[in-house]
Amino acid sequence: MARDKIIERVFEELSSILGRRVSRDPVDLGLHAIDASSYYFIPKDLSERYVLTVPKDAEEVSEIVKIAGKHGVSVIPQGSSTDLSMGSGSISITTANQIYMLERGIILHTGMMSSIEEISETDRVAVVEPGVRIDSLNEALAETDLFFPVDPASARAASVGGAIATGAGGLRGAKYGTMRDWVLGLEFVDGLGRIHRTGCRTVKCRQGYDLTRLMVGSEGTLGVITKAVLKLWPRPAAISRLMAVFNDFTSLYRFFLGVRRGRVPLIAEYMENRVADKVIRTLGLGIPAGHTLILDLEAGSGEEAEKLLKTLEKDAKDAGAFYTATATDRDRSFEEIYRFRRSMYAGMVKMKLKRHIIFEDTAVPISKLPEFVRRVREIEGKYGREIALGGHLGDGNLHPHIECDLEDPEDRSLAFKIAKEIVIEALKLGGTSSSEHGIGSMKLELLLIELRNKGSEHTLDLMINIKKVFDPKWILNPGRVIPTEPGRKI
Template identity: 40%
Template sequence: MSTKKETIIKNKITIMVVDELRKIVGKDNVSTDDLLIALHSKDAAGMVGKGIAVVYPENTEQVAKIVKLCYEKDIKIYPQGSSTELSGSSMPNGGVIMNFGRMNKIEEINIVDGYVTVQPGVRFIELEEELSKYKYMFPIDPGSYRAATIGGAINTGAGGMRGAKYGSIVDWILGLEVVLPTGDIINIGSKTTKCRQGYNLTKLIVGSEGTLGIVTKAFLKIVPAPENIVYAAAFFEKIEDAMSAVADIKRSGILPAIMEFLDEDVVEVGRKIINSDAEGNLLIIGVECNNEASERVLNNLAEILKKRSKNIIFAKNSKEMEEKGIMELRRAFYPLSMKFGFQQLKTPTFVLIEDIAVPVSTLHKVVKAIKEVAKKYDFAILIGGHAGDGNIHPIICIPTEDPEKFEKAKEFYFEIMKIALKFEGTVSAEHGIGLLKKEGLEMEMRFRKSEKALDIMRGIKKVFDPKNILNPGKIV
């Protein structure tokens, strides 16, 4: 509890800092409007924070000056992309909110060297549109790609729909420009695919949720877009059969880019999209190949899937896939969950998405275990996710205005995290730790008898940020 005198001093410092911020970025790029701050302190995971100002820097130099100012005055900084991370990692708690909406330029596309240079505020959809002009792509493809920014995804360690082949974003960052909490600017990694630069600080920053430094520029690895993708959407009566089909495909030597899963309830709600009366648990497979090989690959895929599924929709290329609505149904997982929640609860609904990863070979057991726990809690649950890399997203819907149910949901998700650990998985696959998974991370390290790793993480935080001004309270 602050004394009256302390509060007055605090307010004076705040006014002074806001004045200084205006000098750095111009008065239009700083706001202390209560409601605008509130809008930047809310996220898609239902969390609500607070801040003293929102600042919109336009370049790295401005970021460095702001950080230096805040470091000197002991003001917390909360870097922010589009707040779609679902773990509370960009949630502010009383300091300056630094939004990267104005740093949204694609600076360079270099096809020969295979990289693109982007500012943190570039959205995935914008990058995809630009790269498609060169028949290239950045393979990371989060479900929220319309809204998510590259900077946010780097800090979250995001993945996406093509994880089965391409992994997550950490595998696709060549180098970063980072502003340290002191205001110093460092360039780590390089524009080359091979780079041995001592300890790999680039990989350390990826997934650090803005707690170690502020990413102001990124060099991303890009690859040619595939000539063709063939698709199969197979329906299975039992979840176990769908998961066994994943294993069959893996054993066959086919390497799909897409191996996505939706359970029967999601299919039921979204059947209109694929214009089919098909029922059951859905597995969507997408394999990249050249035009000449397409028919052969599709036949191989059909042979494997037919062993366990009686109903399969095939698409010879992306155009056919779009006409049949296959990926549209997968991308609609989130909207369909909202629709499902509204149908079930008849009131504005909040969708809570869990994010665990387990070894692919255990998926069928894990899905079964999650369904059993959901019954105990009496939650209507939908399950979907990235079967190819063992990343599943159980979703429950709760009324928007029900804090009691929200607490119950957190308890439920804790049980799901325990299931992930029991099957040698991990509590967070691609949504990050933020605020919601802090206890989960501690539980995981205890489970692994590796609490020392948490001490090391706390030590790293201190080395980077001794005054604890960068996104404090997150991860550890």
């Protein structure tokens, strides 16, 4: 394939600014063409159509976007590439069963912008660049009495910029919400290359329209995040952790509702019996598998945490738990219980029988969880395909796991059909199709269905018009979040 002349020019212009931090090497491009939802694909011809850039500050990001705009080339902002909705690679799969690659593009990797510029204990804020990993931020906070509470399961690898762009949540969602609740201010580059600074470093901040909040969850389609002011929070004084295993979801759910009365658990994580079994086999543990709940409750002191655990354990057994494990944050086994939950993804992936797993991201109101689980079981029976459930019971965000082979069009089509039916049931129960993974390209159709379900399809027009204001040339991460470009079907 002949080298694309436009990309040749773009490469030359970018090289004059970034020097060696621009690459057309096929290996470098292969490393950045995918994300965790498209990991298996090996794209060809990348160096003819793509350029990788690794800017070091907002000014360089601005120059990249300006050059992209001049030549009409797409920009794909990219953090740690851990997203699960196909939002940050060059390859996309849509629920309408299409696989596509943008004709040409500039991958903008924020990995070099990874400084923690400031931590203020008094103001309880951190000012960070987008490439900082969430766990790295919490490591830096270890010497203080503060922490950053948003805790996506991928926190070890996920970057702050990516988490903001995705609107990530995590295990502590019920208590602490998602990224949108913790971003006070942003610096970002819009689709014309202009650098904007929005928000404040104070909790109270009225600055016209809340563009900071609008940017959170915009998945790189409105701007490239180059800096963030994050709110920090005091770490709980002590934590009581309970693992309780039940024979059925109903008993577990009733126990959970009882615990929840009058308080918000720090985490309340659920794993159905088949998921728990896979995790037990993965970790080689000698504990029984069943419907498993992992609960964290905040306590005022170590002594109070111990006392709370005794009550919790008794209540769990009374509610039907046939196995329990307890620990306070002073105990060695505290992390072991958490590791069990953290290994859910690993267990599912390691024990999978097909090539891929689609991790759906539905949430329903807490009151509708039993009905949602029942309807998922009905869909499972109808198609004879295992739909394993596990995730954040505390905020109603259970992740249905559907094994499939994304590269087999028939199997992919069936998996997406199942996913769509699950989402429709979640919507009927007042829920959502995407809680914390974003829309990416995989959930484009589901977003439309969701808006239609609310009788609000025209809201998409509003989103398209917002996109046009931020990115008039439509070059920022096209094909993500918004299903169509003006005048052109994907």
